[in-house]
Amino acid sequence: MTRIQIPRGTQDIMPGTVELWQYVEARARDLSRRYNYQEIRTPLFESTELFQRGVGETTDIVEKEMYSVSNPRSDDALTLRPEGTAGVVRAYVEHKLYGQPNQPVKVYYLGPMFRHERPQAGRYRQFVQFGVEAIGSSDPAIDAEVIALAMRFYQEMGLTGLSVELNSVGTLEDRARHREHLLAHLNGVRSELCADCQSRIDRNPLRVLDCKNEKCRTLTKDAPSILDYLSDESAAHFEAVKGYLSALNIPYTVNPRLVRGLDYYTLTAFEIKMAEIGAVETLCGGGRYNGLVAELGGEDMPGIGFALSIERLLLALAKQGVQLPVSGGIDCFVAIQTPDAKQEAFILVDELRRAGVSADLDYLDRKMKAQFKQADRLGAAYTAIIGEAELANGTVVLKEMATGEQQEVKRDQVAAVLAERLAARA
Structure with a gap:
């Protein structure tokens, strides 16, 4: 097809x-x-x-x-x-x-x-x-x-x-005074102008001066200026x-x-x-x-x-090689260590988004290594990790991607901690 x-x-x-x-x-x-x-x-x-x-x-x-x-x-x-x-x-x-x-x-x-x-x-x-x-x-x-x-x-x-x-x-009055003098000049070279300019002479002669054809520009370079008729x-x-x-x-x-x-x-x-x-x-x-x-x-x-x-x-x-200061990447990627953590990760992503934090998670059931690669591709500033231990303890491991530094954060404080850190980076 x-x-x-x-x-x-x-x-x-x-x-x-x-x-x-x-x-x-x-x-x-x-x-x-x-x-x-x-x-x-x-x-x-x-x-x-x-x-x-x-x-x-x-x-x-x-x-x-x-x-x-x-x-x-x-x-x-x-x-x-x-x-x-x-x-x-x-x-x-x-x-x-x-x-x-x-x-x-x-x-x-x-x-x-x-x-x-x-x-x-x-x-x-x-x-x-x-x-x-x-x-x-x-x-x-x-x-x-x-x-x-x-x-x-x-x-x-x-x-x-x-x-x-x-x-x-x-x-309009200025152009009327200018028109007869401009026409006198243009009619003198009419036959040498391009077809568009020949058509414009009778309808709107001032626009002949706007022609981009080099020959036409040369033929009209000495045409009377509108500035002399203001x-x-x-x-x-x-x-x-x-x-x-x-x-x-x-x-x-x-x-x-x-x-x-x-x-x-x-x-x-x-x-x-x-x-x-x-x-x-x-x-x-x-x-x-x-x-x-x-x-x-x-x-x-x-x-x-x-x-x-x-x-x-x-x-x-x-x-000119000007680079616009366009920020890329998301604030947080939520990585899922075990299938049992999927729903909690889904809820956490929603909480982060409602708190003004841009966030995403894995929807392809990738292994952890592949999830971290995805976080890198998305330009994530942080990755939040949820596994069996985190589910049991009511915590989330928060990893700063630029430094590799990890911190265990209480589950109900993740959004506030991230928002505070992101505000400090801005």
Whole structure:
């Protein structure tokens, strides 16, 4: 019979590795708490129209990468979420979060996204994003806060060599002034650009600057910069963001070509990069989306956020040789010397677990030597031994695995003794 294998572009995260994920996720939640961002959980699938309107019909995500199916009970199509912002903004509008007394609304999400793209190192078709959104404030200080949160996350994980690339893509009015000058340049080289860029010229010319094709980048290197067409207000906002980042000693460089790949961005756009990481140099991206709430049916409220890939983070940590302080092993393995002790061992394991001690026992009727090998494989700090003598005396032999030191402990005191010893080791 043919074996069924995992779908291309996905991964099984196995015991021994999943602990790294749990550590990273716990750090993301703790950092979000410190910045006063609360968790939000939205559906894994949404109306396809949400992403068409929210992300943009001319984006690669909507044109090429979404997993969509027809809804059998209606004319609506449904799509596995390819990113998190659109769903968060939909929930913000639907649940009238703009009416809450605490403003801006600051939320974070942590969960799987889905894009049909070519798998490579650090890039999967199902991947996990950590992202934050702050909706309801135009203050450039919150732009800097969002960027700082992302940077602090990477720094606290142990990464070095990080920098921020920063740009302002202006407002709709700024881009309208820039558009005619950009079109004049792009139309001059239209025939030499790739097919995607030729298509984008007529629909969203600013996104031509986002093309990764080296020939296209060379042909557009002298294209007029959006920074030269910012209004005084937009320029002042950009200068204020840079000022706040400098005040926090967060290094940044201005990259006028940085437009990001989503249509909803306005004003601040940014990416966080790490030197010498090859194909996944960009670790994180985000920016403002001041028109998105209105586009999705809400009041015209400003917003800003970012999203980062946990897979790329773990790859970056491996590239830099960063070892996460993930503890392994259990606290206690209960070894059974005689079949008569099995039930008492089973009860003891339950008591230990209820006392907060991680514990396990043998379920394969192994000999004592094999049980000690199992305790070693499980990384047990202690082994509790129960045999005929212990049953008769109402005791347990407690062995510290690192030193080999053994102590006879009264049966009803085992949980308390272990908890005390483990607390002293912590």
